[in-house]
Amino acid sequence: xxxxxxxGGRVIDPSQNFDETADLLIKDGIIEKVEKGIxxxxxxxxxxxxxxxxxxxxxxxxxxxxxxxxxYKEDIKSGTRAAAAGGFTAVAAMANTSPVxxxxxxxxxxxxxxxxxxxxxxxxxxxxxxxxxxxxAELGRMKKAxxxxxxxxxxxxxxxxxxxxxxxxxxxxxxxxxxxxxxxxLAAGGMMHEGSVSSLLGLKGxxxxxxxxxxxxxxxxxxxxxxxxxxxxVSTAGSVELLRxxxxxxxPVTSEVTPHHLLITDRLVKNSGYSTSTKVNPPLRTxxxxxxxxxGLLDGTIDAIASxxxxxHTDDKDMEYDFAPFGIAGLETxxxxxxxxxxxxxxKNFTLPMLIEKLSSAPARIFNLPGGTLQAxxxxxxxxxxxxxxxxxxxxxxxxxxxxxxxxxxxxMGAPVYTILGxxxxxxxxxxxx
Ligand code: DOR
Numbered sequence: 001x002x003x004x005x006x007x008g009g010r011v012i013d014p015s016q017n018f019d020e021t022a023d024l025l026i027k028d029g030i031i032e033k034v035e036k037g038i039x040x041x042x043x044x045x046x047x048x049x050x051x052x053x054x055x056x057x058x059x060x061x062x063x064x065x066x067x068x069x070x071x072y073k074e075d076i077k078s079g080t081r082a083a084a085a086g087g088f089t090a091v092a093a094m095a096n097t098s099p100v101x102x103x104x105x106x107x108x109x110x111x112x113x114x115x116x117x118x119x120x121x122x123x124x125x126x127x128x129x130x131x132x133x134x135x136x137a138e139l140g141r142m143k144k145a146x147x148x149x150x151x152x153x154x155x156x157x158x159x160x161x162x163x164x165x166x167x168x169x170x171x172x173x174x175x176x177x178x179x180x181x182x183x184x185x186l187a188a189g190g191m192m193h194e195g196s197v198s199s200l201l202g203l204k205g206x207x208x209x210x211x212x213x214x215x216x217x218x219x220x221x222x223x224x225x226x227x228x229x230x231x232x233x234v235s236t237a238g239s240v241e242l243l244r245x246x247x248x249x250x251x252p253v254t255s256e257v258t259p260h261h262l263l264i265t266d267r268l269v270k271n272s273g274y275s276t277s278t279k280v281n282p283p284l285r286t287x288x289x290x291x292x293x294x295x296g297l298l299d300g301t302i303d304a305i306a307s308x309x310x311x312x313h314t315d316d317k318d319m320e321y322d323f324a325p326f327g328i329a330g331l332e333t334x335x336x337x338x339x340x341x342x343x344x345x346x347x348k349n350f351t352l353p354m355l356i357e358k359l360s361s362a363p364a365r366i367f368n369l370p371g372g373t374l375q376a377x378x379x380x381x382x383x384x385x386x387x388x389x390x391x392x393x394x395x396x397x398x399x400x401x402x403x404x405x406x407x408x409x410x411x412x413m414g415a416p417v418y419t420i421l422g423x424x425x426x427x428x429x430x431x432x433x434x
Pocket of ligand 1: 064154155180279280281282310311325326327328413422
């Protein structure tokens with residue numbers, strides 16, 4: 001493996017509070033050093049990063065790879081190529097596959113299929129067998145097989161006792177539980193956020209209270225169990241407030257927010273003419289919720305940004321709104337969308353180091369993953385970003401098999417230009433190398 005020397009970039013490593021112009025040398029797949037004026041070793045590939053930003057490899061802790069069972073939507077190969085194209089070196093994959101990822105053999109399947117892929121894949125095991133909420137899955141054995149966290153994401157855990165037992169058990173094996181917060185009877189049959197837009201459109205709504213009631217329940221349970229609780233895709237102002245209060249009380253709850261909940265609202269369901277690309281769960285909320293999510297992200301209440309990459313086939317989304325599946329694909333849009341927010345200055349105090357922290361060191365910390373750092377001696381997982389690059393979202397050019405995005409055609413400023421995984425270039429100029 002050739003050494004790689006990256007010269008003259010702005011190196012941002014939030015894990016070490018580092019933000020300086022420097023060179024970075026990779027040898028044998030490991031970060032050897034970050035310094036000014038490193039001489040290229042013989043035979044090294046040199047990447048001139050003048051004007052570019054060098055960061056730890058980005059980690060997306062919430063993706064659906066659909067493999068096994070729905071490979072017509074995505075598979076591990078296409079999903080990890082999409083990750084590399086989007087600037088990610090690692091993804092955590094949800095268990096709502098077919099069969100469900102609820103036993104050690106399924107965890108091993110994902111890890112085997114991901115060997116040599118364009119990004120590291122960390123499997124998330126199901127919390128309950130078949131995601132049915134009735135019987136706890138074999139968390140300990142899945143953890144031993146390589147699961148990094150547990151979740152029934154896509155489905156809420158209805159039983160409070162099940163959530164209590166799962167949190168209690170998972171605390172013994174030091175693995176986080178990821179909660180998809182939705183009180184199922186309140187959200188039943190809903191297609192979008194319940195509010196003035198859903199009333200106008202005549203679509204059944206999912207009230208903010210469905211998320212907030214379940215989150216409140218889980219926070220109460222968490223107080224008596226301990227362990228680690230991570231909240232997936234926070235979407236309402238009330239949820240941000242509940243999390244803020246829980247953190248002020250010292251509860252170690254963590255959470256993530258998606259780019260779509262930060263950037264668009266339920267108005268787009270109407271303005272897009274009911275485009276099913278806006279159908280997602282939790283649903284796009286109101287402008288007030290959107291503002292509150294930014295506040296939560298900026299004050300540290302919300303720890304991480306994750307895509308909730310939910311790929312669907314065009315034929316599946318090409319339905320009436322009521323019948324289309326929920327989900328927005330995000331691996332190839334998350335970083336450019338967020339870079340554009342930084343560049344535009346639309347959100348006061350949202351800086352590039354903060355964005356990188358929410359996509360690298362924070363996700364690594366939450367799930368206790370290797371990576372998320374440029375410390376010497378770490379595996380050389382890196383992302384190189386051009387913050388001045390014009391980027392137009394064009395799903396037709398995606399590596400993902402899916403095309404479902406409400407952001408198609410957006411013209412943005414900022415894009416990843418290299419992704420490096422274990423010292424190997426996996427993406428150059430937007431194109432995966434394998
Ligand atoms: O919109 C969503 N799609 N939300 C989820 O929770 C699941 C996901 C999927 O698997 O498609």
